[in-house]
Amino acid sequence: MALDQSFVGRTYPPTPAYEVGREKIREFAEAVGDTHPAYVDAEAARALGHPDVIAPPTFVFSITFKAAGQVVEDPQLGLDYSRVVHGDQKFAYTRPVRAGDRLTVTSTIERIKSMAGNDILDIRGEVQDESGAHVVTAWTKLVARAAEEA
Numbered sequence: 001m002a003l004d005q006s007f008v009g010r011t012y013p014p015t016p017a018y019e020v021g022r023e024k025i026r027e028f029a030e031a032v033g034d035t036h037p038a039y040v041d042a043e044a045a046r047a048l049g050h051p052d053v054i055a056p057p058t059f060v061f062s063i064t065f066k067a068a069g070q071v072v073e074d075p076q077l078g079l080d081y082s083r084v085v086h087g088d089q090k091f092a093y094t095r096p097v098r099a100g101d102r103l104t105v106t107s108t109i110e111r112i113k114s115m116a117g118n119d120i121l122d123i124r125g126e127v128q129d130e131s132g133a134h135v136v137t138a139w140t141k142l143v144a145r146a147a148e149e150a
Contacts, residue, residue: 032058036056038053054098066105107126
């Protein structure tokens with residue numbers, strides 16, 4: 001059954017603040033194999049004009065994907081998460097994520113589309129720091145595969 005188009009534009013409450021830690025940034029950079037010194041060395045980051053270490057660009061996915069859980073788990077939406085695959089991811093940064101940031105995410109359903117029995121859900125996550133300043137916008141595309149015919 002196709003997802004209800006009336007959910008397009010629905011915005012969910014901001015998440016609790018996530019405090020970005022130096023160690024989390026280092027672990028993430030190591031996990032993705034990115035050896036840029038600004039991710040692990042505060043002096044290297046400061047030499048580039050940052051107040052502390054910065055996170056690799058895809059680091060914020062872990063925060064925004066968790067926030068998108070509000071959408072995925074909305075019982076009124078009726079998304080069957082057991083059939084979902086991650087379709088795409090995009091980011092638009094105002095500034096890098098930095099150690100010490102306290103970030104919140106507000107998720108909005110931007111689009112729902114059905115193709116060949118599959119539901120495609122586009123979720124926009126607006127990430128702000130504790131002062132309310134925009135840090136990054138993340139777009140997540142989820143595809144709920146069509147149920148197989150019996």
